Amino acid sequence: MEHGSWLTGTLVYLAAAVIAVPLAKFFGLGSIIGYLAAGILIGPWGLKFVTEPQDMLHFSEFGVVLMLFLVGLELEPKRLWSLRKPIFGWGSVQxxxxxxxxxxxxxxFGLDWxxxxxxxxxLAMSSTAIGLGVLGERGLMNTTSGQSVLSVALLQDVAAIPILALLPLLATVHAQAEGSAWVGAAKAIGxxxxxxxxxxxxxxxxxxWIARSATPExxxxxxxxxxxxxxxxxxxxGLxxxxxxxxxxxxxxESEYRRELETDIEP
Structure with missing residues (x-):
C-alpha cells in the first residue's frame, strides 16, 4: 500500500468519526449511531471515499474482539456461573x-425448510458489538437489563458451535457432510x-514472568x-x-493483573 493512500484513508476515517460521533451525541442518538452514520457517509453508498468495505472488515472485527475481552475481565468465573440461568433461559428463548x-x-411462504x-x-442472531457498545456507553452493563442482554449475547456465541456443525448436514451430500460436521464440532470443543x-x-x-521484567511496553x-x-x-x-x-x-x-490488562487494552 502506498504511504499516501494509507495516510489519506486514515485521515478520512478519523475525520468522519470526529465529526459524526459528537453530532450524534449532541442530538441524543448515541455514539454507535454516529459511527454507523460516518461509515455510511464515507462508504460506497455515500461519498465513496471507501470503495472496498472488506478492507476495513478485519479492523472492525478486532475492535469487537478487544471489547469482549474487556467485558470478560469484568466477569469473574463465579459471577458468570451465577448467570447460567439467564444465559440458557432467556438466551435460549430469544x-x-x-x-x-x-x-x-x-x-x-413456500421456502424449502x-x-x-x-x-x-x-436472522435470530443479534449484533454483540452494537448491543454491548450501547450498554457500556450508557453505564447499563452491570444492571439487571444489561446482564440479561449479555446473557443473550453469550448464548448466541456459544450456540454458534452446534449451529455451524449443523449447517453441513443440510447439504445434499449427507455422508461426507456428516463426517465433516462432527470433525468441525470436535475441533471447536477442543x-x-x-x-x-x-x-x-x-x-x-x-x-x-513477563511482569518481572518491569518493562511496561x-x-x-x-x-x-x-x-x-x-x-x-x-x-x-470457524468460531x-x-x-x-x-x-x-x-x-x-480473578488474576492479580486484571487492572493492568484493562489499562493496556482499553482505549
Missing part, C-alpha cells in the same frame, strides 16, 4: 424462539478446552498477544473470535 417463528413463516432454517438461525485449561495453567504464570505487547492468540485459535475452527477473547478475559478476571 434465539430458538425467534428462529422457530421465522422458520414457520418462511415455510408457509433447509434454506428457511439457515435463514431463521442467522479449542475451547485448550483456551480454558491453558488459561488457568499457562497464561497466569506467563504474565507473572512488553506487558502491553503481551496483553495484545494474548487477545490475538485466543481470537486466532477460535477463527481456525467467533470475540468468544475466544471473552473466555480469555473471564479466565483472567
Amino acid at each position: 434465539l430458538f424462539g425467534s428462529a422457530a417463528v421465522m422458520l414457520v413463516v418462511a415455510v408457509l 433447509r434454506i428457511a432454517l439457515v435463514a431463521a438461525l442467522g 479449542v475451547i478446552a485448550l483456551i480454558v485449561f491453558g488459561g488457568r495453567l499457562l497464561i497466569r504464570p506467563a504474565l507473572r 512488553i506487558f502491553t505487547a503481551a496483553s495484545l498477544l494474548l487477545v490475538v492468540a485466543t481470537a486466532a485459535l477460535m477463527q481456525t475452527v 467467533s473470535m470475540a468468544l475466544g477473547a471473552f473466555l480469555a478475559g473471564v479466565l483472567l478476571a
Whole structure:
C-alpha cells in the first residue's frame, strides 16, 4: 500500500468519526449511531471515499474482539456461573424462539425448510458489538437489563458451535457432510478446552514472568498477544473470535493483573 493512500484513508476515517460521533451525541442518538452514520457517509453508498468495505472488515472485527475481552475481565468465573440461568433461559428463548417463528413463516411462504432454517438461525442472531457498545456507553452493563442482554449475547456465541456443525448436514451430500460436521464440532470443543485449561495453567504464570521484567511496553505487547492468540485459535475452527477473547478475559478476571490488562487494552 502506498504511504499516501494509507495516510489519506486514515485521515478520512478519523475525520468522519470526529465529526459524526459528537453530532450524534449532541442530538441524543448515541455514539454507535454516529459511527454507523460516518461509515455510511464515507462508504460506497455515500461519498465513496471507501470503495472496498472488506478492507476495513478485519479492523472492525478486532475492535469487537478487544471489547469482549474487556467485558470478560469484568466477569469473574463465579459471577458468570451465577448467570447460567439467564444465559440458557432467556438466551435460549430469544434465539430458538425467534428462529422457530421465522422458520414457520418462511415455510408457509413456500421456502424449502433447509434454506428457511439457515435463514431463521442467522436472522435470530443479534449484533454483540452494537448491543454491548450501547450498554457500556450508557453505564447499563452491570444492571439487571444489561446482564440479561449479555446473557443473550453469550448464548448466541456459544450456540454458534452446534449451529455451524449443523449447517453441513443440510447439504445434499449427507455422508461426507456428516463426517465433516462432527470433525468441525470436535475441533471447536477442543479449542475451547485448550483456551480454558491453558488459561488457568499457562497464561497466569506467563504474565507473572513477563511482569518481572518491569518493562511496561512488553506487558502491553503481551496483553495484545494474548487477545490475538485466543481470537486466532477460535477463527481456525470457524468460531467467533470475540468468544475466544471473552473466555480469555473471564479466565483472567480473578488474576492479580486484571487492572493492568484493562489499562493496556482499553482505549
